[in-house]
Amino acid sequence: MPRRLLVGHDGSPASTEALRYAGRLACTWHGRLTVVLALPHVPFGAVMAPVSVPALEEEARLAAERELCLGVTELAPDVSVTTVVTCTGLRRALVRAWRCGEHDAVVLAAGGPFSAVGGAARALRRLGLEPIIVGAPPRRRPALRLRRRTRAARRARPA
Numbered sequence: 001m002p003r004r005l006l007v008g009h010d011g012s013p014a015s016t017e018a019l020r021y022a023g024r025l026a027c028t029w030h031g032r033l034t035v036v037l038a039l040p041h042v043p044f045g046a047v048m049a050p051v052s053v054p055a056l057e058e059e060a061r062l063a064a065e066r067e068l069c070l071g072v073t074e075l076a077p078d079v080s081v082t083t084v085v086t087c088t089g090l091r092r093a094l095v096r097a098w099r100c101g102e103h104d105a106v107v108l109a110a111g112g113p114f115s116a117v118g119g120a121a122r123a124l125r126r127l128g129l130e131p132i133i134v135g136a137p138p139r140r141r142p143a144l145r146l147r148r149r150t151r152a153a154r155r156a157r158p159a
């Protein structure tokens with residue numbers, strides 16, 4: 001039973017759902033949460049758009065923090081929550097927090113193959129840890145198919 005849960009949050013509603021799930025686990029097991037919020041960065045191509053990049057970054061930061069606060073306030077009052085806000089990527093922040101050795105499990109939201117959450121899950125798997133993925137179907141490994149080579153039946157040759 002993991003009691004010290006590390007939760008990756010990227011400011012999305014799916015990450016807030018993962019936070020709620022981790023909060024229910026922590027409440028059931030009398031555990032505590034550490035939430036790592038990786039602030040979103042403006043894509044490189046936004047420099048070419050007719051918008052103010054600093055204003056766009058500030059708006060994205062505020063939206064991510066608002067989403068995190070919404071999720072934290074919905075947790076049970078007896079759940080201990082520590083929040084870490086970082087400007088680095090989610091993958092790097094989660095790996096750094098995991099290597100401190102203070103956590104038993106990692107909870108992440110299901111993301112697309114190119115999302116920050118997906119990259120963080122791959123990095124944690126490389127460390128030998130299988131994160132708890134909320135909102136995704138269970139991960140199944142493909143069954144090994146053994147091909148049987150059958151010998152062609154030998155035909156009887158006429159004498």
